[in-house]
Amino acid sequence: TISHAKGMVNAVLRRFLRERETLMPQAVKHGPGRWNYPQWWIDTLRAAYPQQWEGILAAGNRAPPLTLRVNRRKASVEQYLRTLADAQIGAAAIGPSAVRLDKPVPVSQIPGFAEGIVSVQDAAAQLATPLLDLHDGMRVLDACAAPGGKTGHMLECADIDLLALDSDRARLARITENLDRLKLKAALKAGDASSRDWWDGRPFDRILADVPCTASGIVRRHPDIRWLRRKEDAAQLATLSARILDNLWQMLKPGGKLALVTCSLWPRESELQAAAFAERNNAIRLPAPGQLLPTADMQQDHDGLFYALFQKDGV
Ligand SMILES: C[S@@+](CC[C@H](N)C(=O)[O-])C[C@H]1O[C@@H](n2cnc3c(N)ncnc32)[C@H](O)[C@@H]1O
The missing domain is CATH 3.30.70.1170 (Sun protein; domain 3)
Known part of the structure; x- marks a missing residue:
């Protein structure tokens, strides 16, 4: 079979060389050949960001900064x-x-x-902790915490009582590594943020919900994401995240704040999700960065993250 494949590949390459002059202009004229993204991805971006979609595609093709x-x-x-x-x-x-x-x-x-x-840590990811307005002594839940980038940042900024939860046991170990290096401490738990079985019933002052998403806002760091994702993934992940958010809301103190974070550019995972959540739960919306588009220039250089902040009524 290997020699078969060899013959086949050689034939394809020879044909390409022969017909390159006619093939190349056609390939780069169209979306996927020109941009190196699937057509559905290009179409979704163009619909959501009619002014900025080309800049966003280009940003995803540049090397990420450290x-x-x-x-x-x-x-x-x-x-x-x-x-x-x-x-x-x-x-x-x-x-x-x-x-x-x-x-x-x-x-x-x-x-x-x-x-x-x-x-x-990317500069956009560094906006989660200041948004949460943490004070010493607060009881805080980091609901989708692994590998613990934001967990560490929160602990650097205030002396809080922090529970870091993640459903993926193997990824929890990454949080331990990160916190050991920083010499900071949190309680770690493996559990599903859409269920209550890991909760001791004591409500939280602050909740960070960095929910699972398509990661369409961080393609410069993970260039293969665009080819691994399917168009349907956003809807599925948004459904799971809505369940996570509704569940976590029950665990928040009156007057407490919950931040929703995604690294997605798809509105159904970000702004549409946030608006529907606020509506279902009667949550007060507080100012937050909203949808950050991936940007790289002298002053600003960050991934495409989304932030919404909610407060529970009744202080
Ligand atoms: C965007 S990542 C979190 C990044 C992390 N907050 C940081 O700053 O380093 C999302 C995490 O959610 C976890 N996750 C997925 N589904 C979950 C669920 N139902 N309950 C809890 N965690 C979940 C994944 O294992 C993954 O580690």
């Missing part, structure tokens, strides 16, 4: 930029705690990484 989050318990952004300068590593501040390296380097070469002074 962005760090400076642990405010250990250093300020200014101090850390000096540390990088001393190590001859070019970098710039692109957010309150975010530092982007001019060129990605292996984590073993990042000064202070092993000591927990910095973590690797």
Whole structure:
């Protein structure tokens, strides 16, 4: 069979070489050949973002930056930029705690990484913790927590009583690794955020719901996502996430806040989801970044995440 395949592949390649002149202009004229995304993906983006869709497709085809989050318990952004300068590593501040390296380097070469002074985290992902308005002593749930990027950030910012939940036991171990490096502590639990069986009945002041999604906003970091996903996935994942959100809402204190986060660009997973959730549960909507489109320029460089913030009535 291998020699069969060889003959076949050679024939295809020879034909391509012969007909290249006519084939190439046709291929790049159309969506998938021009952009390297499935046609349904291009169509969905164009419908949702009639002005920006081409920029978004292009952003997904560029190499991602290496962005760090400076642990405010250990250093300020200014101090850390000096540390990088001393190590001859070019970098710039692109957010309150975010530092982007001019060129990605292996984590073993990042000064202070092993000591927990910095973590690797996209600048958009760093917006979750400030949004939650955490105070010392709060009881907080990180409902879809693995690998613990946002878990670590929350613990760096306040002395909270944090429960990190994830349904994937293997991924929970990644949270332990991250928190050990940062020398911070949370209670870890394997459980399904759409069920109640892991809950001890004590309500939370804050809940972070970084729900499972298509990841259509982070294709620059995972270039194969566009080919692995199917058009139907967004609807399925949005249904699961709606169940997770409705369930978590029951666990929130009156006056408490819940943040919905996705790394999706599809409205049914983000804004449509948020609006329907608020409607079903009579949730108060507070200001939040909303849909962030993937961007890379001097000042701004982040993935395409979505943020909505809800408050429960009755303080
Ligand atoms: C977007 S990732 C979370 C990223 C994480 N918050 C961070 O900042 O590093 C979504 C997570 O949800 C988990 N998950 C999927 N379905 C779940 C469910 N029903 N209950 C709890 N976690 C779930 C996945 O295992 C995955 O780790």
